[in-house]
Amino acid sequence: MTERVGALPALGKGLESCGVLVTGATGGIGAAVARAFAESGARVAVTDLSERAATDLAATLPGEGHVGIGADxxxxxxxxxxxxxxEEAVGPLVALAHLAAVLRRRHEITEIDEADWxxxxxxxxKASFFLNRAFAERLRGDGRGGAIVNFSSQGWWTGGFGGSVVYNATKGGIVTMTRGLARTYAGAGIRVNAVAPGLVKTAMLTDELAPDVLQSLVDQVPLGRMATPEEVAPAVVFLASTHAGYITGATLNISGGWLMY
Structure with a gap:
């Protein structure tokens, strides 16, 4: 995947020297998304719970003008x-990539309690709706267009199983919310889309699942392997770019064929 460097500026058409906000940016996929935007020439506001981690990541991104922000x-x-x-740090924002999310892994549905829910x-x-709205209203108030890319999961369609039902229910909500916001803000020139990754090689997945369980999931993927975070990130940049100027309300499936619809 190292060969992709140099191709992303073309992929991220319209993002050069523009501000982009990435939440959940220090995770495996988030860091790849932040880097992909930076490689596209954007100035990236890297946001995560830990300001130190966000600042450290921002310092490693190619290009100039990036900043780390600690935020819950x-x-x-x-x-x-x-x-x-x-906006004060990186200039007027043209895109929001919203990755921040919580997974409380429970193996049995009977283990889920109200706090997990x-x-x-x-x-x-809930937070996704209000952050999307805050971003869109800022742009609409200034008479500017832009793009939002939310993160769902292939589980929005399958529903998950057992203890994953709640997490996947929220991801189904993301798809519905994305469609509704796309309709609401289309007249303001603000596009709202989502991506739905399948199995991605991150610590959250590989460290928390038993090897045999993980392999049983990989065996269901037609391409026969997990994705790397760097294989998800370009899709986010594309949806935020002017190449996707006529795409809104869509959910892009990135699951290696595990989910087809």
Whole structure:
């Protein structure tokens, strides 16, 4: 995947020297997304719970003008402030890539308690709506267009199984929310799309699943392997770019054929 460097500026048409906000940016996929935007010439506001981790990541990105911001997206009343802070740091934003999410892994459905439900629904769905709205309203108020790329999961379609039901229910909500916001903000020139990754080689997946369980999942993927974070990131850049100027309300499946629809 190292050969992709140099191709992304063309992929990220319209993002050069523009501001981009990436939440959940220090995770495996988030870091790859932040780097892909930077390689496209964008100035990236790297956002995560840990300001130190966000700042450290921003310092490693190619190009100039990147910044790390510590923020808890679960704090709904700080969303407008977060968007404003990002714009002050990297300039007017043209795109939001929203990856921040919580997974409480439970192996049995009977292990799920109300706290598990609330934690995942509050961050994955509730906070996503309010952050999307804060970003879109900022742009609409200034008479600017832009793009939002939300993160769902292939489980939005399959529903998951057992203890993953709640997490995947929130990801189904992301797809529905993305469609509704796409209709709402289309007139303002703001496109809203989502990506739905399948198995991606990250610590969250490989460290938390028993090897035999993980292999049984990989065996269901027609391409026969997990994706790398770097194989997901270009799709996000594409949807945020002017190449995708006539795409809104869509969910792009990135699952190696595991999910087909």
């Amino acid at each position: 997206v679960g704090l709904i009343d700080r969303h407008a402030e977060l968007v404003e802070e990002a 609330d934690a995942q629904v509050d961050v994955n769905l």
